[in-house]
Amino acid sequence: MTKYKLMALDMDGTLLNEWSEISDENAIWIHKAQAAGVTVCFSTGRGFMSANPYAHQLQLVTPMITVNGSEVWSKPHELLKRTEMDVAMIAQLHQLAGEYPDAWFWAYTTEGIYNKEKWIGKQRKLEDYTWLKFGFHTENDKERAEITEELIKWDAFEITNSSIWNIELNPKGVNKAAAIQEVCKFLNIDISEVIAVGDSLNDIAAIQACGLGIAMGNAQQEVKDAADEITVTNNEDAIAAIIKKHIFGQ
Known part of the structure:
Protein backbone atom coordinates (compact mmCIF):
# COMPACT_ATOMS: atom_id res chain seq x y z
CA MET A 1 0.00 0.00 0.00
CA THR A 83 -6.19 34.85 6.14
CA GLU A 84 -7.16 38.34 5.05
CA MET A 85 -5.05 40.92 3.24
CA ASP A 86 -4.61 44.24 5.00
CA VAL A 87 -6.92 46.92 3.60
CA ALA A 88 -4.11 49.50 3.62
CA MET A 89 -2.02 47.18 1.45
CA ILE A 90 -4.90 46.78 -1.01
CA ALA A 91 -5.07 50.58 -1.27
CA GLN A 92 -1.33 50.79 -1.94
CA LEU A 93 -1.47 48.00 -4.51
CA HIS A 94 -4.37 49.68 -6.29
CA GLN A 95 -2.36 52.90 -6.37
CA LEU A 96 0.68 51.05 -7.76
CA ALA A 97 -1.49 49.47 -10.45
CA GLY A 98 -2.55 52.96 -11.51
CA GLU A 99 1.07 53.77 -12.32
CA TYR A 100 1.04 51.07 -15.01
CA PRO A 101 -1.99 51.85 -17.21
CA ASP A 102 -1.21 49.06 -19.67
CA ALA A 103 -1.19 46.40 -16.95
CA TRP A 104 -4.31 44.52 -15.86
CA PHE A 105 -5.01 44.04 -12.17
CA TRP A 106 -7.51 42.10 -10.10
CA ALA A 107 -8.26 41.33 -6.48
CA TYR A 108 -10.11 38.54 -4.73
CA THR A 109 -12.61 39.23 -1.96
CA THR A 110 -14.94 36.84 -0.20
CA GLU A 111 -17.73 38.36 -2.31
CA GLY A 112 -16.03 37.87 -5.68
CA ILE A 113 -13.34 39.30 -7.94
CA TYR A 114 -12.83 43.00 -8.62
CA ASN A 115 -10.58 44.17 -11.43
CA LYS A 116 -9.43 47.05 -13.61
CA GLU A 117 -12.76 47.21 -15.43
CA LYS A 118 -14.94 46.55 -12.38
CA TRP A 119 -13.52 48.03 -9.19
CA ILE A 120 -15.55 48.71 -6.06
CA GLY A 121 -18.35 51.26 -6.44
CA LYS A 122 -18.35 54.74 -4.93
CA GLN A 123 -21.05 53.71 -2.46
CA ARG A 124 -18.69 51.30 -0.67
CA LYS A 125 -15.22 51.52 0.85
CA LEU A 126 -12.27 49.10 0.78
CA GLU A 127 -12.97 48.44 4.46
CA ASP A 128 -16.37 46.99 3.55
CA TYR A 129 -14.73 43.97 1.94
CA THR A 130 -12.67 41.00 3.11
CA TRP A 131 -9.63 40.96 0.78
CA LEU A 132 -7.72 37.76 0.02
CA LYS A 133 -5.35 38.24 -2.92
CA PHE A 134 -4.15 40.88 -5.41
CA GLY A 135 -2.69 40.29 -8.85
CA PHE A 136 -1.14 42.03 -11.83
CA HIS A 137 -1.02 40.83 -15.44
CA THR A 138 1.20 42.26 -18.14
CA GLU A 139 2.97 40.74 -21.11
CA ASN A 140 5.50 43.59 -20.95
CA ASP A 141 8.53 41.93 -19.33
CA LYS A 142 10.05 45.27 -18.29
CA GLU A 143 6.86 46.41 -16.58
CA ARG A 144 6.41 43.08 -14.81
CA ALA A 145 10.01 43.18 -13.57
CA GLU A 146 9.60 46.77 -12.33
CA ILE A 147 6.39 45.94 -10.46
CA THR A 148 7.99 42.85 -8.91
CA GLU A 149 11.07 44.82 -7.86
CA GLU A 150 8.89 47.42 -6.14
CA LEU A 151 6.82 44.77 -4.37
CA ILE A 152 9.93 43.01 -3.07
CA LYS A 153 10.92 46.29 -1.36
CA TRP A 154 7.64 46.31 0.56
CA ASP A 155 8.57 42.98 2.18
CA ALA A 156 4.91 42.25 2.85
CA PHE A 157 3.90 39.51 0.43
CA GLU A 158 4.30 36.02 -0.88
CA ILE A 159 5.07 36.91 -4.50
CA THR A 160 4.23 34.12 -6.95
CA ASN A 161 2.41 33.56 -10.21
CA SER A 162 0.01 31.19 -11.92
CA SER A 163 1.29 32.08 -15.40
CA ILE A 164 4.45 33.64 -16.74
CA TRP A 165 2.55 36.86 -17.41
CA ASN A 166 1.18 37.55 -13.95
CA ILE A 167 2.20 38.43 -10.39
CA GLU A 168 0.12 37.07 -7.50
CA LEU A 169 0.28 38.48 -4.00
CA ASN A 170 -0.81 36.92 -0.73
CA PRO A 171 0.09 38.03 2.79
CA LYS A 172 3.56 36.94 3.82
CA GLY A 173 3.52 33.39 5.13
Whole structure:
Protein backbone atom coordinates (compact mmCIF):
# COMPACT_ATOMS: atom_id res chain seq x y z
CA MET A 1 0.00 0.00 0.00
CA THR A 2 1.19 3.54 -0.75
CA LYS A 3 2.74 5.62 2.01
CA TYR A 4 0.95 8.71 0.67
CA LYS A 5 -2.32 9.72 2.30
CA LEU A 6 -3.05 13.06 0.61
CA MET A 7 -2.71 14.42 -2.92
CA ALA A 8 -2.70 18.22 -3.17
CA LEU A 9 -3.50 19.08 -6.77
CA ASP A 10 -3.15 22.43 -8.47
CA MET A 11 -5.96 22.98 -10.95
CA ASP A 12 -5.11 25.20 -13.94
CA GLY A 13 -2.24 23.77 -15.94
CA THR A 14 -2.24 20.65 -13.73
CA LEU A 15 -5.49 18.79 -13.09
CA LEU A 16 -7.26 20.73 -15.84
CA ASN A 17 -6.26 20.46 -19.49
CA GLU A 18 -5.86 23.49 -21.75
CA TRP A 19 -9.65 23.57 -22.23
CA SER A 20 -10.18 23.78 -18.43
CA GLU A 21 -11.56 20.24 -18.34
CA ILE A 22 -10.92 17.26 -16.08
CA SER A 23 -10.21 14.36 -18.42
CA ASP A 24 -12.15 11.13 -17.98
CA GLU A 25 -8.90 9.30 -17.28
CA ASN A 26 -7.91 11.71 -14.51
CA ALA A 27 -11.38 11.45 -12.97
CA ILE A 28 -11.34 7.63 -13.04
CA TRP A 29 -8.00 7.40 -11.27
CA ILE A 30 -8.85 10.10 -8.72
CA HIS A 31 -11.84 7.99 -7.73
CA LYS A 32 -9.60 4.90 -7.53
CA ALA A 33 -7.14 6.77 -5.29
CA GLN A 34 -9.96 7.83 -3.01
CA ALA A 35 -11.31 4.29 -2.85
CA ALA A 36 -7.82 3.21 -1.76
CA GLY A 37 -7.96 5.66 1.15
CA VAL A 38 -6.05 8.61 -0.34
CA THR A 39 -7.57 12.05 0.21
CA VAL A 40 -7.61 14.24 -2.91
CA CYS A 41 -7.46 17.97 -2.24
CA PHE A 42 -7.55 20.88 -4.67
CA SER A 43 -4.73 23.36 -4.04
CA THR A 44 -5.41 26.30 -6.30
CA GLY A 45 -5.05 30.01 -6.85
CA ARG A 46 -8.71 30.09 -7.81
CA GLY A 47 -11.35 31.34 -5.44
CA PHE A 48 -13.80 28.92 -3.87
CA MET A 49 -16.67 29.81 -6.19
CA SER A 50 -14.55 29.04 -9.25
CA ALA A 51 -13.00 25.84 -7.87
CA ASN A 52 -16.05 24.27 -6.27
CA PRO A 53 -17.88 23.23 -9.48
CA TYR A 54 -14.94 20.94 -10.27
CA ALA A 55 -15.07 19.45 -6.78
CA HIS A 56 -18.78 18.86 -7.34
CA GLN A 57 -18.03 17.25 -10.71
CA LEU A 58 -15.68 14.79 -9.01
CA GLN A 59 -18.05 14.40 -6.05
CA LEU A 60 -15.27 15.46 -3.68
CA VAL A 61 -16.24 16.22 -0.09
CA THR A 62 -12.61 16.59 0.96
CA PRO A 63 -10.54 19.60 2.05
CA MET A 64 -9.85 22.38 -0.45
CA ILE A 65 -7.16 25.05 -0.58
CA THR A 66 -8.17 28.16 -2.50
CA VAL A 67 -6.73 31.61 -3.30
CA ASN A 68 -3.16 30.24 -2.99
CA GLY A 69 -3.79 29.27 0.62
CA SER A 70 -5.65 32.33 1.90
CA GLU A 71 -8.62 30.02 2.42
CA VAL A 72 -8.52 26.44 3.67
CA TRP A 73 -11.75 24.44 3.67
CA SER A 74 -12.36 21.25 5.64
CA LYS A 75 -14.79 20.34 2.87
CA PRO A 76 -16.75 22.42 0.35
CA HIS A 77 -18.61 25.28 2.10
CA GLU A 78 -17.02 24.54 5.49
CA LEU A 79 -14.24 27.06 6.15
CA LEU A 80 -11.33 25.88 8.28
CA LYS A 81 -9.09 28.96 8.09
CA ARG A 82 -9.02 32.31 6.28
CA THR A 83 -6.19 34.85 6.14
CA GLU A 84 -7.16 38.34 5.05
CA MET A 85 -5.05 40.92 3.24
CA ASP A 86 -4.61 44.24 5.00
CA VAL A 87 -6.92 46.92 3.60
CA ALA A 88 -4.11 49.50 3.62
CA MET A 89 -2.02 47.18 1.45
CA ILE A 90 -4.90 46.78 -1.01
CA ALA A 91 -5.07 50.58 -1.27
CA GLN A 92 -1.33 50.79 -1.94
CA LEU A 93 -1.47 48.00 -4.51
CA HIS A 94 -4.37 49.68 -6.29
CA GLN A 95 -2.36 52.90 -6.37
CA LEU A 96 0.68 51.05 -7.76
CA ALA A 97 -1.49 49.47 -10.45
CA GLY A 98 -2.55 52.96 -11.51
CA GLU A 99 1.07 53.77 -12.32
CA TYR A 100 1.04 51.07 -15.01
CA PRO A 101 -1.99 51.85 -17.21
CA ASP A 102 -1.21 49.06 -19.67
CA ALA A 103 -1.19 46.40 -16.95
CA TRP A 104 -4.31 44.52 -15.86
CA PHE A 105 -5.01 44.04 -12.17
CA TRP A 106 -7.51 42.10 -10.10
CA ALA A 107 -8.26 41.33 -6.48
CA TYR A 108 -10.11 38.54 -4.73
CA THR A 109 -12.61 39.23 -1.96
CA THR A 110 -14.94 36.84 -0.20
CA GLU A 111 -17.73 38.36 -2.31
CA GLY A 112 -16.03 37.87 -5.68
CA ILE A 113 -13.34 39.30 -7.94
CA TYR A 114 -12.83 43.00 -8.62
CA ASN A 115 -10.58 44.17 -11.43
CA LYS A 116 -9.43 47.05 -13.61
CA GLU A 117 -12.76 47.21 -15.43
CA LYS A 118 -14.94 46.55 -12.38
CA TRP A 119 -13.52 48.03 -9.19
CA ILE A 120 -15.55 48.71 -6.06
CA GLY A 121 -18.35 51.26 -6.44
CA LYS A 122 -18.35 54.74 -4.93
CA GLN A 123 -21.05 53.71 -2.46
CA ARG A 124 -18.69 51.30 -0.67
CA LYS A 125 -15.22 51.52 0.85
CA LEU A 126 -12.27 49.10 0.78
CA GLU A 127 -12.97 48.44 4.46
CA ASP A 128 -16.37 46.99 3.55
CA TYR A 129 -14.73 43.97 1.94
CA THR A 130 -12.67 41.00 3.11
CA TRP A 131 -9.63 40.96 0.78
CA LEU A 132 -7.72 37.76 0.02
CA LYS A 133 -5.35 38.24 -2.92
CA PHE A 134 -4.15 40.88 -5.41
CA GLY A 135 -2.69 40.29 -8.85
CA PHE A 136 -1.14 42.03 -11.83
CA HIS A 137 -1.02 40.83 -15.44
CA THR A 138 1.20 42.26 -18.14
CA GLU A 139 2.97 40.74 -21.11
CA ASN A 140 5.50 43.59 -20.95
CA ASP A 141 8.53 41.93 -19.33
CA LYS A 142 10.05 45.27 -18.29
CA GLU A 143 6.86 46.41 -16.58
CA ARG A 144 6.41 43.08 -14.81
CA ALA A 145 10.01 43.18 -13.57
CA GLU A 146 9.60 46.77 -12.33
CA ILE A 147 6.39 45.94 -10.46
CA THR A 148 7.99 42.85 -8.91
CA GLU A 149 11.07 44.82 -7.86
CA GLU A 150 8.89 47.42 -6.14
CA LEU A 151 6.82 44.77 -4.37
CA ILE A 152 9.93 43.01 -3.07
CA LYS A 153 10.92 46.29 -1.36
CA TRP A 154 7.64 46.31 0.56
CA ASP A 155 8.57 42.98 2.18
CA ALA A 156 4.91 42.25 2.85
CA PHE A 157 3.90 39.51 0.43
CA GLU A 158 4.30 36.02 -0.88
CA ILE A 159 5.07 36.91 -4.50
CA THR A 160 4.23 34.12 -6.95
CA ASN A 161 2.41 33.56 -10.21
CA SER A 162 0.01 31.19 -11.92
CA SER A 163 1.29 32.08 -15.40
CA ILE A 164 4.45 33.64 -16.74
CA TRP A 165 2.55 36.86 -17.41
CA ASN A 166 1.18 37.55 -13.95
CA ILE A 167 2.20 38.43 -10.39
CA GLU A 168 0.12 37.07 -7.50
CA LEU A 169 0.28 38.48 -4.00
CA ASN A 170 -0.81 36.92 -0.73
CA PRO A 171 0.09 38.03 2.79
CA LYS A 172 3.56 36.94 3.82
CA GLY A 173 3.52 33.39 5.13
CA VAL A 174 0.35 32.52 3.23
CA ASN A 175 1.10 29.94 0.55
CA LYS A 176 0.03 26.49 -0.54
CA ALA A 177 2.61 24.77 1.68
CA ALA A 178 1.29 26.45 4.84
CA ALA A 179 -2.26 25.61 3.78
CA ILE A 180 -1.36 21.96 3.17
CA GLN A 181 0.11 21.88 6.67
CA GLU A 182 -3.28 23.04 7.99
CA VAL A 183 -4.99 20.25 6.04
CA CYS A 184 -2.48 17.75 7.45
CA LYS A 185 -3.31 18.86 11.00
CA PHE A 186 -7.01 18.49 10.24
CA LEU A 187 -6.49 14.99 8.80
CA ASN A 188 -3.91 14.05 11.47
CA ILE A 189 -1.23 13.14 8.93
CA ASP A 190 2.33 14.31 8.31
CA ILE A 191 3.30 16.51 5.38
CA SER A 192 5.79 13.80 4.38
CA GLU A 193 2.72 11.72 3.46
CA VAL A 194 1.58 14.27 0.86
CA ILE A 195 2.08 14.41 -2.90
CA ALA A 196 1.94 17.99 -4.23
CA VAL A 197 1.56 18.59 -7.97
CA GLY A 198 1.73 21.89 -9.86
CA ASP A 199 3.04 23.97 -12.73
CA SER A 200 3.60 27.56 -11.57
CA LEU A 201 5.49 29.61 -8.99
CA ASN A 202 2.55 29.47 -6.57
CA ASP A 203 3.18 25.69 -6.38
CA ILE A 204 6.88 25.79 -5.48
CA ALA A 205 6.46 26.10 -1.70
CA ALA A 206 4.18 23.06 -1.64
CA ILE A 207 6.36 21.04 -4.00
CA GLN A 208 9.37 21.68 -1.75
CA ALA A 209 7.55 21.06 1.55
CA CYS A 210 5.65 17.87 0.78
CA GLY A 211 6.92 14.31 0.84
CA LEU A 212 6.81 14.14 -2.95
CA GLY A 213 6.77 17.25 -5.11
CA ILE A 214 5.90 16.74 -8.77
CA ALA A 215 6.14 19.33 -11.54
CA MET A 216 4.04 19.10 -14.65
CA GLY A 217 5.67 18.59 -18.04
CA ASN A 218 4.27 22.00 -18.96
CA ALA A 219 5.54 23.64 -15.75
CA GLN A 220 7.69 26.74 -15.57
CA GLN A 221 11.37 25.86 -15.37
CA GLU A 222 11.75 27.09 -11.77
CA VAL A 223 9.04 24.67 -10.74
CA LYS A 224 10.73 21.79 -12.52
CA ASP A 225 14.01 22.70 -10.81
CA ALA A 226 12.30 22.58 -7.39
CA ALA A 227 10.50 19.27 -7.93
CA ASP A 228 11.46 15.72 -7.02
CA GLU A 229 10.01 14.49 -10.28
CA ILE A 230 8.61 15.79 -13.57
CA THR A 231 5.54 14.16 -15.09
CA VAL A 232 3.76 14.54 -18.45
CA THR A 233 1.75 17.61 -19.45
CA ASN A 234 -1.74 18.58 -18.37
CA ASN A 235 -3.06 17.43 -21.76
CA GLU A 236 -1.72 13.90 -21.18
CA ASP A 237 -3.71 12.72 -18.13
CA ALA A 238 -0.85 13.56 -15.78
CA ILE A 239 -2.80 13.05 -12.57
CA ALA A 240 -3.84 9.57 -13.68
CA ALA A 241 -0.19 8.77 -14.46
CA ILE A 242 0.93 9.98 -11.01
CA ILE A 243 -1.74 7.96 -9.21
CA LYS A 244 -0.90 4.81 -11.16
CA LYS A 245 2.79 5.17 -10.35
CA HIS A 246 2.83 6.44 -6.78
CA ILE A 247 -0.43 5.14 -5.31
CA PHE A 248 -0.74 1.79 -7.05
CA GLY A 249 2.87 1.12 -8.08
CA GLN A 250 2.02 0.48 -11.73
